Amino acid sequence: MPTSDRGRGAAGVIHDIGYQRYTGVRLGRDYAVRSLYVHGVRTVFGLGRGPKAKIFPWFSASVLMLFAVIDVAVRAKTGTLPISYLNISRDGVLLVLLFLATAAPELVSRDLRNKTLPLYFSRPLERTDYILAKYAALVTGVFLVLAAPMFVVFLGGAFSLNGAHAVWREFTDFLGGLVWAAVVAVVESAVALLIASLLRRAAVATAVIAGYFLLTTGVGQAIGAIIGSDTGKNIGNMLSPPDVLEGLKKWAYRIPFTDIGGFGPAYLTVTVLMTAVAVALLLVRYRRVSV
Amino acid sequence: MIEAQSLTMRYGGRVTALDNLTVAVEPGVIGLVGANGAGKSTLIKLMLGLLTPTSGTVRVFELDATTEGEAVRARVGYMPESDALPPDLSAAEFVTHMARMSGLPRTVARERASETLRHVGLYEERYRQIGGYSTGMKQRVKLAQSLVHDPDLLLLDEPTNGLDPAGRDAMLTLIARIGEEFGIAVVVCSHLLGEVERICDTLVAIDAGRLLRADRIDAMTTQQGVLAVEVDEGTDILAARLADIGLRVAREDRLLLVPLESDRTYDTIMQVVADLELPLHRLDERRHRVAELFAQRTGEVAHADK
Numbered sequence: 001m002p003t004s005d006r007g008r009g010a011a012g013v014i015h016d017i018g019y020q021r022y023t024g025v026r027l028g029r030d031y032a033v034r035s036l037y038v039h040g041v042r043t044v045f046g047l048g049r050g051p052k053a054k055i056f057p058w059f060s061a062s063v064l065m066l067f068a069v070i071d072v073a074v075r076a077k078t079g080t081l082p083i084s085y086l087n088i089s090r091d092g093v094l095l096v097l098l099f100l101a102t103a104a105p106e107l108v109s110r111d112l113r114n115k116t117l118p119l120y121f122s123r124p125l126e127r128t129d130y131i132l133a134k135y136a137a138l139v140t141g142v143f144l145v146l147a148a149p150m151f152v153v154f155l156g157g158a159f160s161l162n163g164a165h166a167v168w169r170e171f172t173d174f175l176g177g178l179v180w181a182a183v184v185a186v187v188e189s190a191v192a193l194l195i196a197s198l199l200r201r202a203a204v205a206t207a208v209i210a211g212y213f214l215l216t217t218g219v220g221q222a223i224g225a226i227i228g229s230d231t232g233k234n235i236g237n238m239l240s241p242p243d244v245l246e247g248l249k250k251w252a253y254r255i256p257f258t259d260i261g262g263f264g265p266a267y268l269t270v271t272v273l274m275t276a277v278a279v280a281l282l283l284v285r286y287r288r289v290s291v
Numbered sequence: 292m293i294e295a296q297s298l299t300m301r302y303g304g305r306v307t308a309l310d311n312l313t314v315a316v317e318p319g320v321i322g323l324v325g326a327n328g329a330g331k332s333t334l335i336k337l338m339l340g341l342l343t344p345t346s347g348t349v350r351v352f353e354l355d356a357t358t359e360g361e362a363v364r365a366r367v368g369y370m371p372e373s374d375a376l377p378p379d380l381s382a383a384e385f386v387t388h389m390a391r392m393s394g395l396p397r398t399v400a401r402e403r404a405s406e407t408l409r410h411v412g413l414y415e416e417r418y419r420q421i422g423g424y425s426t427g428m429k430q431r432v433k434l435a436q437s438l439v440h441d442p443d444l445l446l447l448d449e450p451t452n453g454l455d456p457a458g459r460d461a462m463l464t465l466i467a468r469i470g471e472e473f474g475i476a477v478v479v480c481s482h483l484l485g486e487v488e489r490i491c492d493t494l495v496a497i498d499a500g501r502l503l504r505a506d507r508i509d510a511m512t513t514q515q516g517v518l519a520v521e522v523d524e525g526t527d528i529l530a531a532r533l534a535d536i537g538l539r540v541a542r543e544d545r546l547l548l549v550p551l552e553s554d555r556t557y558d559t560i561m562q563v564v565a566d567l568e569l570p571l572h573r574l575d576e577r578r579h580r581v582a583e584l585f586a587q588r589t590g591e592v593a594h595a596d597k
Binding site for chain 2: 018019020021022024025026027028029031032035036039048049050053110111114115116118119120121122123124125126291
């Protein structure tokens with residue numbers, strides 16, 4: 001880089017090589033949004049931050065990975081998977097929740113609390129870009145913690161299963177699992193991020209997200225118990241994001257012997273609505289947020 | 292460079308932050324002064340396209356800030372008044388991130404972040420977490436993030452806020468350098484006129500959302516020169532004699548203040564003092580401080596410390 005000595009006179013510091021104007025490329029808004037997304041994914045996993053920021057995401061990810069290890073080990077002995085691809089999100093629901101409840105506030109509550117938003121919005125990227133990049137980062141995070149164990153299970157299966165047919169079936173199961181992981185990530189991230197975007201304090205946001213997911217499940221079960229029968233249970237399931245998703249999964253993947261009755265389309269509708277409303281409110285929230 | 296045309300901004304239809312403001316300024320170091328609540332921050336946010344004016348337009352670099360905000364923001368750096376920094380990142384990391392948000396490629400962003408932090412005087416400490424910084428250091432990080440992408444215009448909202456006198460001086464010197472040596476136009480907002488008049492070449496004063504005055508600072512000061520005369524004795528006689536020959540004399544303790552109307556005023560006073568055989572203690576030109584100009588129009592601006 002060429003040096004100029006424009007600044008030498010007044011500063012009087014020998015090492016001062018003076019200010020240099022920047023004449024190189026400026027990559028504009030798309031690049032800024034992509035950079036914010038990458039920064040967000042790193043934030044979700046506590047990368048580039050202190051050890052404290054890594055505790056929760058890596059705890060969740062590790063335990064979910066443990067599921068995969070157990071899966072592979074058990075299948076080697078018995079030939080069946082104790083936790084199927086599709087059930088990792090169900091059996092690890094609390095781990096996913098822990099991940100969401102700590103990652104979402106890291107992404108948005110901190111910027112609100114630290115009043116960093118004016119620094120973003122005084123740059124070329126738009127408010128909508130900002131929140132969509134954050135949302136994409138959270139979706140990616142949740143997807144990765146669910147998809148990584150699936151990948152390990154698949155690898156284990158690919159090496160131990162006999163015959164191309166079995167491996168192919170394993171592969172389609174794995175793909176189905178990945179699609180499901182993406183759906184879970186898209187839906188639950190939207191709800192968690194919306195809650196976090198309304199709260200400045202990260203700890204409070206974590207508590208409210210966890211509280212929301214757990215309470216809606218609890219209330220749903222109570223409703224189900226009061227009404228009784230499968231119909232009551234299905235109605236109760238419509239409140240909590242993980243319960244809605246379970247219902248949707250049973251219907252969409254045609255899982256046999258379920259209790260969802262004719263509620264399949266209802267689960268789909270609620271899932272879509274829940275996500276759409278959360279994303280719409282997020283966009284409104286950031287259009288209105290004062291800087 | 293900046294042109295506001297009948298700019299009006301009302302919040303919620305009730306609070307009027309800017310009221311039919313029309314002003315045009317050329318590049319340089321521009322002081323934007325006014326009491327708190329005068330509309331300074333609102334004006335800056337309108338220039339960035341962060342707010343949409345109730346009526347009127349504001350153009351920056353001949354671009355409409357409201358409709359072409361993205362293009363304006365690509366060329367502008369903004370330092371907000373309030374704290375705006377994440378405590379758990381290092382200055383180097385945060386400023387690099389902000390450089391990328393302004394479109395600088397990854398490696399360039401890192402290089403320029405270090406460079407800029409060095410320019411604002413935070414080289415050694417740049418890998419420490421911002422949370423451990425003093426107020427002065429945080430202000431420097433805020434300045435660095437506004438400068439890292441090499442904007443053509445810097446908008447600094449109360450950059451000396453919360454700094455001790457030495458910190459203020461250092462910050463002002465730095466801003467003056469940015470304007471003069473770096474060749475970047477700067478708008479400095481302040482409620483302390485005395486502070487910005489030192490480093491500005493243009494001054495825009497607003498009060499209650501209206502323009503009080505906008506002019507080059509040399510135009511404001513030279514017109515209004517005064518001669519300060521002090522004699523060891525006979526102050527009253529001198530005052531009377533000067534008044535007799537048609538000069539407007541004002542008393543200030545032992546000083547007589549005479550407006551410097553032409554080059555001959557000086558000679559006239561010398562002559563009168565000599566004629567009266569008074570012991571002259573001092574006779575010098577006192578540059579009217581800009582504050583006094585505004586003080587005549589509004590008591591607020593000059594000493595609004597709150």
